Amino acid sequence: MEIRKLRVDDYPELVRLWTRAGLPFKPKGRDNPEAIAKQMEENPDFFIGAFENGKLIGAVIASSDSRKGWINRLAVDPDYRRRGVARTLIAEAEKVLRQRGLKIFCALIEESNVASRELFKKCGYVEHRDILYFSKRDSDDV
Ligand SMILES: CC(C)(COP(=O)(O)OP(=O)(O)OC[C@H]1O[C@@H](n2cnc3c(N)ncnc32)[C@H](O)[C@@H]1OP(=O)(O)O)[C@@H](O)C(=O)NCCC(=O)NCCS
Incomplete structure (x- = not known):
């Protein structure tokens, strides 16, 4: 398995992976090709792919809010x-x-998502059951 940064031209493979992995994505919002290209330009090291024989078999997008690091869109x-x-x-x-x-x-x-919960626990993450996630969106597409 090879781990390398994802590039803009990996986008079609990334979408294929998300689809195969059953990960919903926002093609009109933050996951559209232009948005992803901009994010890649700003933080090229945050887009990480796992390849086997040249095929994208897994990916993750890291992000930072400057205080914490976030693990996003993990898919295998x-x-x-x-x-x-x-x-x-x-x-x-x-x-x-x-x-x-x-x-x-x-x-x-x-x-x-039991698989993901078990995975993160195995990786040393602590589950917080006392926190509720709140969000506010300008539209359903973003
Ligand atoms: C969750 C997901 C990323 C796990 O990928 P994976 O490559 O199979 O995970 P790993 O092989 O690294 O698993 C490591 C550990 O996580 C746990 N784990 C992974 N999948 C599991 C499952 N289906 N059930 C229970 N535990 C699981 C196990 O402890 C496993 O260790 P083990 O295989 O030695 O028992 C994958 O199932 C996936 O892409 N799911 C759909 C997308 C998704 O839900 N992404 C996460 C969004 S938060």
Whole structure:
């Protein structure tokens, strides 16, 4: 398995991976090609892909709000699961965030997503059951 930064020309493969992994995305909002290209330009090291024989089999997008590092959009192709791909991607995302001086790493996970909850626990993350997520959106597409 090869781990490398994703580039703009990986976008079609990224969308294919998200679709195969069943990860919803916002093609008219923050996940559209222009938005992703802009995010990649601003933080090229935050877009991380796992490849096998040149094929994208897993990906993660790190982000920073300057206070905490976030692990976003983690996805592994169903044919390559339970081989440690996600664990490797989380470790790589933490590495790039540490390089930015961040010491707290977080993820938002749907309660029903048992695989992801177990994964993050295995990676040393503590589940907080006393926090509710609030958001405000300018539209459903963003
Ligand atoms: C969640 C997901 C990323 C895990 O990817 P993966 O590469 O299979 O995970 P790993 O092989 O690195 O798993 C590491 C550990 O996580 C836990 N884990 C992973 N998948 C699990 C599952 N389906 N059920 C229970 N535990 C699971 C296990 O403890 C596993 O260690 P083990 O295989 O030695 O038992 C993958 O199932 C996926 O892409 N799901 C759909 C998208 C998604 O939900 N993304 C997360 C959004 S927050």
